[in-house]
Amino acid sequence: MTCDAARELISPLLDAELDAAQASEVERHIQTCIACAELQFEYLQLRERVRADAPYYSATEELRAQIDRALRQAASAKERRRAPWGWIALASAAGFAAALVLAFLLGPKMFHSEQAGGDLIAQEVVSSHVRSLMASHLIDVRSSDQHTVKPWFAGKLDFSPKVKDLGPQGYALTGGRLDYLDGRPVAGLVFQRRQHVINLFVWPSTAQSGSRLSTFAITGFNIVHWSEAGLMYWAVSDLNAAELREFAQLYSE
Amino acid sequence: MADTIAFARFEQAVMPHLHAAYNLARWLLRDHHDAEDAVQDAYLRAFRFFDSFDGVDARAWLLAIVRNRCRSVLGQSSRRAEVTEFDEKMHTADDSAPDPESGALRNAEIVSLRTCIDYLPAEYREVVVLRELEQMSYKEISVAVAVPVGTVMSRLARARIRLKDCITARVRGVAR
Numbered sequence A: 001m002t003c004d005a006a007r008e009l010i011s012p013l014l015d016a017e018l019d020a021a022q023a024s025e026v027e028r029h030i031q032t033c034i035a036c037a038e039l040q041f042e043y044l045q046l047r048e049r050v051r052a053d054a055p056y057y058s059a060t061e062e063l064r065a066q067i068d069r070a071l072r073q074a075a076s077a078k079e080r081r082r083a084p085w086g087w088i089a090l091a092s093a094a095g096f097a098a099a100l101v102l103a104f105l106l107g108p109k110m111f112h113s114e115q116a117g118g119d120l121i122a123q124e125v126v127s128s129h130v131r132s133l134m135a136s137h138l139i140d141v142r143s144s145d146q147h148t149v150k151p152w153f154a155g156k157l158d159f160s161p162k163v164k165d166l167g168p169q170g171y172a173l174t175g176g177r178l179d180y181l182d183g184r185p186v187a188g189l190v191f192q193r194r195q196h197v198i199n200l201f202v203w204p205s206t207a208q209s210g211s212r213l214s215t216f217a218i219t220g221f222n223i224v225h226w227s228e229a230g231l232m233y234w235a236v237s238d239l240n241a242a243e244l245r246e247f248a249q250l251y252s253e
Numbered sequence B: 001m002a003d004t005i006a007f008a009r010f011e012q013a014v015m016p017h018l019h020a021a022y023n024l025a026r027w028l029l030r031d032h033h034d035a036e037d038a039v040q041d042a043y044l045r046a047f048r049f050f051d052s053f054d055g056v057d058a059r060a061w062l063l064a065i066v067r068n069r070c071r072s073v074l075g076q077s078s079r080r081a082e083v084t085e086f087d088e089k090m091h092t093a094d095d096s097a098p099d100p101e102s103g104a105l106r107n108a109e110i111v112s113l114r115t116c117i118d119y120l121p122a123e124y125r126e127v128v129v130l131r132e133l134e135q136m137s138y139k140e141i142s143v144a145v146a147v148p149v150g151t152v153m154s155r156l157a158r159a160r161i162r163l164k165d166c167i168t169a170r171v172r173g174v175a176r
């Protein structure tokens, strides 16, 4: 093993994140190389120092109480709103969280015009995207066939999203799932471009007319939004802006 | 009632990680009030989306939401994200005239370390905090910061080199 290769692996060795074979290879190198042995010692010292001296900031009891109050309020707001507005059927179909989201987002503070709501929704779109990339929540129905994915949403949503495989153009449909956005259940369609995942969220628009593509960027993610035929489309990915826009263009054709 | 059970389930799974949530937010935002706001907001979001939690690792799941909130707060006021505008006053207040006899030297060492961590770019700082203060595995960190395990590994290695260099520089007085 070369010094360059060993230097790369000393940090994960310290964290016990190498497999046994790799670990013993690095350790063998360190036994014969003073420079790498020194580096390992420095890393070890650094770790001891960080663990001993870097402050761990604990939450105060006031914060705990405050959060607890806010959570209870959110939970009971849902109780108050759900029954009179007749969403019991929807809530029991889509589960507790859907009802909660509805209640939460329909609070007076959250009423917003299409314009002002755009940023807020874009934020939520990014959050949903990030959440979907976490273990086991990306796809509920796995298929590259639009004729499998589209009917899967029937009965789960009160609208029918356009489902289009762009595999030939390099944006392969990999599946779909139910998600919750903007206070309602939405369709989540998943596409793959090289190693990048694209989430396309679809739900009914309140605006009458369609809109052209508009592009946002939030914390490292690109977003393209448009609406057509009474539905809003939000595409989000860590893919570069130009390609995501191309995807949206192809999809909206 | 089902809702009461869901609420209890949330409290049981997610509330124990409040300190971890605040610690991460405090290190990322470097401000007590901003950190408290971000944590409270993250908890409300976590509650709303609790059914998207896969039941495996509540801490990593919650920290991903906290981290996401912090990053968008930092994004909104890019002023704060700028390391160059970082206010060193709060770190150097008790940093003057180290006196080995009175423990002030030791105190200066602690301030120096904290300053060096604060100087790290946020994507390095968060992996250091999660690894060294939360003792999370690379896999857990990768869930919390939404990057592949390989990226966690290389960010940690680079963060450690930067930290080491920063501490050395401060000992020599270069960074004062």
Ligand SMILES: [Zn+2]
Pocket: A002, A003, A004, A006, A029, A033, A034, A035, A036, A037
């Ligand atoms: Zn070597």
